[in-house]
Amino acid sequence: MNIENVHIIYWSYSGTTEAFALQAAEDLKKRGMEPILYNMLKHAAPPAEFSQKDFVIALCPVFAGRLPAHAAESLKKWKGGRSLALAAVVYGNRDYDDALLELSDLLEAQDFCLAGAAALVAQHSIFPKTAQGRPDEGDKMKFSFFLLQILQKLSSCKTSADLSALSVPGNRPYKDVSGVRIPLKPQTSSKCNNCGLCSKLCPVQAIDPRNPRITNGEICISCTACIANCPTHARKFPAFKHWVGQKAFCKQNSLRKEPEFFL
Ligand SMILES: Cc1cc2nc3c(=O)[nH]c(=O)nc-3n(C[C@H](O)[C@H](O)[C@H](O)COP(=O)(O)O)c2cc1C
Ligand code: SF4
Ligand code: SF4
Numbered sequence: 626m627n628i629e630n631v632h633i634i635y636w637s638y639s640g641t642t643e644a645f646a647l648q649a650a651e652d653l654k655k656r657g658m659e660p661i662l663y664n665m666l667k668h669a670a671p672p673a674e675f676s677q678k679d680f681v682i683a684l685c686p687v688f689a690g691r692l693p694a695h696a697a698e699s700l701k702k703w704k705g706g707r708s709l710a711l712a713a714v715v716y717g718n719r720d721y722d723d724a725l726l727e728l729s730d731l732l733e734a735q736d737f738c739l740a741g742a743a744a745l746v747a748q749h750s751i752f753p754k755t756a757q758g759r760p761d762e763g764d765k766m767k768f769s770f771f772l773l774q775i776l777q778k779l780s781s782c783k784t785s786a787d788l789s790a791l792s793v794p795g796n797r798p799y800k801d802v803s804g805v806r807i808p809l810k811p812q813t814s815s816k817c818n819n820c821g822l823c824s825k826l827c828p829v830q831a832i833d834p835r836n837p838r839i840t841n842g843e844i845c846i847s848c849t850a851c852i853a854n855c856p857t858h859a860r861k862f863p864a865f866k867h868w869v870g871q872k873a874f875c876k877q878n879s880l881r882k883e884p885e886f887f888l
Pocket of ligand 2: 818860
């Protein structure tokens, strides 16, 4: 199939999904392509409509076994135009539950042709001692190999109609997360210099732009973007509550999970 443009569109709060997006971009560049990266947390604007000349790689972290709600809402505005797509979710070594199925379904509902799907593992953004340091070299090698397989698959197809249907794990209806509330909300220390970056990045507008020290805990989804991106490291989860939570979470999720790929 003749692909003219590659779009890598990603949501990333603590940076691990971005690491996979950048890796994909590097791999594709080595093969002579010029992928365009869209960091959705930084308000990037992907094209409103795609066409059969496009290949779209959509990457999203897993929140409570689903896609972050604002990411799913944003995806519903895209028009696939029978373009090719690769769905990838990144999770923190607990489980990806229904997130990959949700992303795959959403892309297909928006008229994308799903060429492949991946569930990738990374350090947990809330409890970084779980899967600490991942993606590691093994994760990166596996992802690169998968991208190569996808490109080979695409070059062996004449049209998107030649793509075989994928079997992506997950359940429908998807896991109900309406009652899920993570009890950890970031606090701001005196290191804050009022730069306002956290307020601009917060995907749900929980941080007051006039006073970034004020966070609306009712709205905050504990995504960790403000913690990971604060230039002065002023934002943190409450230390003792976080320590207790991390200890229990690490114990339950210590067994290494491996990335899974669907072609
Ligand atoms: C609110 C929230 C919920 C999460 N839920 C899950 C989950 O259900 N399963 C899991 O394995 N990891 C979960 N994680 C961990 C992230 O999926 C994982 O760390 C991912 O790499 C984060 O991507 P990012 O660094 O691009 O933000 C959750 C993280 C957050 C912030
Ligand atoms: S990003 Fe950090 S320094 Fe900047 S306003 Fe937010 S908490 Fe303060
Ligand atoms: S305030 Fe909450 S939702 Fe907003 S960026 Fe920080 S952790 Fe994410």
